[in-house]
Amino acid sequence: MTNRVALIGAGAMGGAIGSRLVQTGNQLTVFDLDPQKVAALTDIGASSAKSAAEAAATADFVIFSLNSPRIVRAAAFGPGGVADLARPGTLLIDMSSIDPDETRELAAEAEQKGLRWVDSPLSGGAPKALTGELTLMAGGRTEDVEDAHRVLKHLATNYTHMGPAGAGQTTKLINQVLCGLNFLAVAEATQLAIDAGVDAIKIPQALRGGRADSAILQEYMPRFVTKDYRRTGRIDNMVKDLNGAQDLARRTNTAMPLTAVCAEIHRMLTAAGLGGEDQAALMEFFKGTKGEVSE
Numbered sequence: 001m002t003n004r005v006a007l008i009g010a011g012a013m014g015g016a017i018g019s020r021l022v023q024t025g026n027q028l029t030v031f032d033l034d035p036q037k038v039a040a041l042t043d044i045g046a047s048s049a050k051s052a053a054e055a056a057a058t059a060d061f062v063i064f065s066l067n068s069p070r071i072v073r074a075a076a077f078g079p080g081g082v083a084d085l086a087r088p089g090t091l092l093i094d095m096s097s098i099d100p101d102e103t104r105e106l107a108a109e110a111e112q113k114g115l116r117w118v119d120s121p122l123s124g125g126a127p128k129a130l131t132g133e134l135t136l137m138a139g140g141r142t143e144d145v146e147d148a149h150r151v152l153k154h155l156a157t158n159y160t161h162m163g164p165a166g167a168g169q170t171t172k173l174i175n176q177v178l179c180g181l182n183f184l185a186v187a188e189a190t191q192l193a194i195d196a197g198v199d200a201i202k203i204p205q206a207l208r209g210g211r212a213d214s215a216i217l218q219e220y221m222p223r224f225v226t227k228d229y230r231r232t233g234r235i236d237n238m239v240k241d242l243n244g245a246q247d248l249a250r251r252t253n254t255a256m257p258l259t260a261v262c263a264e265i266h267r268m269l270t271a272a273g274l275g276g277e278d279q280a281a282l283m284e285f286f287k288g289t290k291g292e293v294s295e
Contacts, residue, residue: 002027003151006059008052008075008082009096010037012231014065016126017095017155022046024132024154031055052076053084061151062086064094067237069102077109088114093148095136097121097176097241100166100248107140107165116141118148119165121172122156123179125232133157137175139168173248176241180262182216183238187282190224200225223280235282236275239266 003026007018010032018041021028028046031054032038038048049055052075056062062082066072072094076082082092092115094103107117118140128134134156138145145161152159162171193200204218222228242263249256265285274281 004058004060005029005151006031006049006052006055006062006082007041007046007065008032008055008062009065010034010041011065011067012126012233013095013122013129014063015040016129017063017065018046019044020129020132020155021151026151026154029055029059051080052082053080053086056082056090057085057087059086059090061148062090062092063151064092064096066096067240068096069098069106072096072098073102073106076106077113083110083113083115086115089116091116091118091144091147093152094119095122097172097237097244098169099244100139100169100173103139103169104164104166116144116147117165118144119168120145120148120152120159121168121175123172123175127232129155136160137162137168137171139163139165139170141165170248173241173245176238177245177256177259177262179216180238180242180266181258182214183220183279183282184262184265186214186217186220187224187286190221190283191286194225220280224283227280227283229278229280231276231278233279234275235266235277235279236270238279239263239270239275242266 005021005026005028007014007028007030010018010030015037018028018030022045029049030038030041030046031049031052042048064072092110103119110117118138120136120138123135132155135158136152136156138161149159162168190200193203201222204221207213245259269285274284
């Protein structure tokens with residue numbers, strides 16, 4: 001049976017999700033405030049809707065790919081939101097990266113309205129979404145997480161039920177701590193290699209399979225060296241996620257000194273106007289430490 005899916009949010013990540021869902025035979029209806037983003041999906045076979053409510057009216061699954069809990073709440077439960085026209089029992093899948101506590105509140109509100117909620121944030125970015133190789137960490141009731149897999153299997157090769165509502169978002173924050181620190185470590189090591197006269201392009205191959213190896217090393221050290229800043233993510237989104245991790249750490253009384261440094265460097269770059277750039281632009285920070293000026 002063909003999955004009928006509503007996609008709310010067609011930005012860089014949502015657009016990749018939508019593209020993959022269309023390509024894998026799902027019946028997709030998309031809503032976004034930007035008509036150009038909607039057009040990119042309708043051009044390949046999706047249908048468009050004039051509101052989140054209209055998109056959800058005939059959907060079995062509603063996927064959110066949005067930037068903040070405030071926007072997710074408005075899209076789900078605000079005027080013209082999904083809950084206005086969604087049929088009872090519709091499964092809402094939030095693939096945004098938002099606060100675990102607010103996620104639990106959203107899940108409870110969905111239940112009150114006769115809807116189901118799964119938080120399933122992702123790791124892998126738009127490139128992995130396009131090839132169906134995302135890593136997804138899910139929170140929610142077991143039966144809902146299993147049902148969500150009917151559509152999410154087209155997007156991910158690694159799908160793990162982490163626990164009740166909010167557990168997926170908590171796991172995503174942990175993921176972002178690991179990614180943020182790894183991005184920064186690889187950028188710092190790249191600058192050291194350049195300054196020391198080593199061919200940094202060869203380092204990923206030299207270290208492949210060793211303890212220092214990682215997907216970020218393999219993908220990003222060459223990009224750091226060549227200043228390839230093509231966007232697959234945003235520095236300001238990493239700031240949002242690291243802020244969320246620090247908020248969680250305060251609530252749990254967890255010491256996270258390395259995360260604090262990493263978050264501060266990302267905030268510095270955002271303040272310098274680089275928030276919309278890819279993580280590859282972390283190299284701009286090291287230009288600053290050497291007193292150099294960006295071209």
